[in-house]
Amino acid sequence: MSQPIELYFWPTPNGWKISIALEEMELPYVLKPVNIGAGEQFSPGFLKISPNNRMPAIVDPEGPGGEPISVFESGAILQYLGRKTGQFYPSDERARIVVDEWLFWQMASVGPMFGQASHFRNYAPNLVDDPARIEYSVTRYNNEVNRLIGVLDRRLEGRDFVADQYSIVEMSLYPWVKLASIFGQDMGAFPRVNAWIDRIAARPAVQRGFAAGAELRKPPPAPGSKEQQEAAKMLFGQTAASIAQAAAKQS
Ligand SMILES: N[C@@H](CCC(=O)N[C@@H](CS)C(=O)NCC(=O)O)C(=O)O
Numbered sequence: 001m002s003q004p005i006e007l008y009f010w011p012t013p014n015g016w017k018i019s020i021a022l023e024e025m026e027l028p029y030v031l032k033p034v035n036i037g038a039g040e041q042f043s044p045g046f047l048k049i050s051p052n053n054r055m056p057a058i059v060d061p062e063g064p065g066g067e068p069i070s071v072f073e074s075g076a077i078l079q080y081l082g083r084k085t086g087q088f089y090p091s092d093e094r095a096r097i098v099v100d101e102w103l104f105w106q107m108a109s110v111g112p113m114f115g116q117a118s119h120f121r122n123y124a125p126n127l128v129d130d131p132a133r134i135e136y137s138v139t140r141y142n143n144e145v146n147r148l149i150g151v152l153d154r155r156l157e158g159r160d161f162v163a164d165q166y167s168i169v170e171m172s173l174y175p176w177v178k179l180a181s182i183f184g185q186d187m188g189a190f191p192r193v194n195a196w197i198d199r200i201a202a203r204p205a206v207q208r209g210f211a212a213g214a215e216l217r218k219p220p221p222a223p224g225s226k227e228q229q230e231a232a233k234m235l236f237g238q239t240a241a242s243i244a245q246a247a248a249k250q251s
Pocket residue numbers: 012013014015036041053054055056072073074075111234235
């Protein structure tokens with residue numbers, strides 16, 4: 001029996017990418033919660049594994065050569081797990097390049113743009129005095145999310161999955177794209193994406209991946225509450241100096 005992989009995790013789209021992958025690949029794992037609203041991502045122990053103070057990250061006690069290895073950045077983790085298991089990440093070079101193209105597209109475009117769209121739509125209104133100040137940003141990122149879902153919809157013309165088969169690309173994209181409607185997107189305009197969402201949602205491993213750490217997920221704190229202000233302080237307005245201070249507090 002192999003030793004479980006430690007998954008440093010909080011239930012958010014980037015965290016679910018990896019719980020889904022571990023479930024799909026049937027790898028044993030233990031959750032190591034990193035409460036990002038409470039600043040646990042700044043603890044020196046976690047920063048050693050994940051220097052960018054973001055989850056997810058993993059520690060595989062049975063890495064290359066049988067020695068432990070840690071990996072941060074969800075795209076790097078998905079590629080590592082795909083290579084380790086030989087699953088959902090083709091070894092044929094041409095097929096692998098297609099997976100890499102779309103995985104990097106997720107990492108460089110979908111994740112960051114959806115993240116900004118969510119920030120300006122869901123969080124920023126509680127952080128500014130005058131909502132007119134964020135109107136331009138809300139529109140900019142909503143448009144970008146809309147454009148990206150359009151790219152995905154075109155890609156899915158005549159195909160069930162983004163690459164030739166269900167792959168780590170779906171694991172990276174699905175947790176974000178399924179949230180698009182709550183980011184205010186009219187998903188009626190994207191029938192192929194909707195069918196793709198249904199196809200993925202039906203997979204038992206995806207359902208298990210989403211259920212991982214469900215008990216950690218609390219309703220978002222009430223706007224203007226002390227809890228919300230504390231979480232916002234942790235998550236927004238980070239600078240190099242503020243991270244150093246937070247790390248010192250956590251040590
Ligand atoms: N590019 C990173 C992004 C990870 C990321 O943004 N994680 C967020 C939660 S979804 C986080 O840990 N935030 C903590 C913070 O902002 O301090 C990846 O894909 O792994």
